[in-house]
Amino acid sequence: MERLIDLGVLPIRMKGARGYKPHFSVLFRLDVQRIFGIDTSYSPNVEQILLITHAHSDHHGNSAMLSPKSIASEKTAKALEIRYGCRFTGMTFKTGEVIDIDGVKVRTHPTGHTIGATAFSWENEVGTHILATGDVKDVSHLPKCDVLITEANYGDPLDPGCRFEDDTEGFKAAIGEGVAFGAYPFGKAQRAVELLRHFGYYDEVEMEHKSLELTRQLMEGAEPLVGLGENGGKMSVVPPWHLHRLPDRLDKFVLTGRECQPHKRIRISDHLDFNGLIKMVERCSPEMTIVYHPTGDVPAKFAQHLNENGFSAISIDEITNVIVA
Ligand SMILES: [Zn+2]
Incomplete structure (x- = not known):
């Protein structure tokens, strides 16, 4: 966690009346202090931009699509509208475009997980490149980064079912x-x-x-x-x-x-298997990885494996900075 502070990145979790909100948020500075929520839900009390990587319901609160502060690809927004029968009120982009979010230049990268699935990358005030992937099937468009925020659906090193x-x-x-x-x-x-x-x-x-x-x-x-x-x-x-x-x-x-x-x-999966996840980390070569998805103990197991094999990592359950939203 100290290394993250050196890199100018503070991961925080939001807590509401019903416990933790989905996933987490990243606090960083670029001129002023900003918070980007990663696949999380809308909290009226917190001034944050919500990055929605794709239209699976476990990746955002349903409220995220109703917030004008949400950002999603055009296809993700369309998929959300069809799935939930309401209008997406946030900002949309074509995956691959560079977008301006409140003065932050954010690059967008396809991940091949679903139609419209997009990773986001940006740079903070101290020059740290942050990449938030969401779920990933295809790593070929992902850039190198300093802080990798990623999934580990098949990240259990000891489960043979995670290699295929x-x-x-x-x-x-x-x-x-x-x-x-x-x-x-x-x-x-x-x-x-x-x-x-x-x-x-x-x-x-x-x-x-x-x-x-x-x-x-x-x-x-x-x-x-x-x-x-x-x-x-x-x-x-x-x-x-x-x-x-x-x-x-x-x-x-x-x-x-x-x-x-x-x-x-x-056996057809929309996710990288364990070996694919490792190759992704090698390709992106981050100084620190934050494993934030799915729920359960697999993110911790994957983070531990990374730590034992030359990559620094934490899992979402190690994030102790909490904001009551
Ligand atoms: Zn998904």
Whole structure:
């Protein structure tokens, strides 16, 4: 933590009546003192900018999208609007653009986790480069930095389930008549359609309502798409919890990095696996890493592993600076 203070970065957590707010905020100086919230929720009492990396609900309070102080990519804002049925009132940008946030020059970098998923980087008064990634699938657009703020969904070094490669060949082999893929409506469903088109499947894909709307509005090259049951069940993409409602004659698979009973699984993840996370840290070569996601003890395990292997790191639970918001 002292090293972070040398670098001019103070991580703080906000606490409300119901306990800690999601994730944390970064206090730094550039002319004046500023606070950027990283995938956190709106607190009327705290003057802070909210950076939303992507449209998964575990990455922001629902209130964040209603705050004029929120910043999200155009596609993330659109996805939030479709998912929650209300208008995004913050500022938007095209991923890859450099944006001006209250006089701070912030660069934006795609992370490949979902459509619209964006990492943010900026420099503080003492020249420290800070990079906040959100969830990451593709590290190729991430810059070097001094302080890396990142996830560790598959960051447990001792869990064999955290080391894998995407089974795109398994996906390809599963493509056929009467197949249903179970995929979360935002993120995995678009990846399923992308893979189908990539492997030359150009027929109609039936999709559950929300998945269909998100895919149609956010993804280029996805059509032809139709509603469920409109093409005789030849090829469907539905949420995993919807698979059991489809006819038994269909061949059903769930696309996930995790075990998923009772259906057959095809290992396709929207996250880096453990080795990928390590490669990301090596690539960004930070002086300090702050592991802030997911909840549970995996961020601490990943931070410990980094510390034992030549990288300095802390996890979110080590942040002791608290503001009552
Ligand atoms: Zn996510």
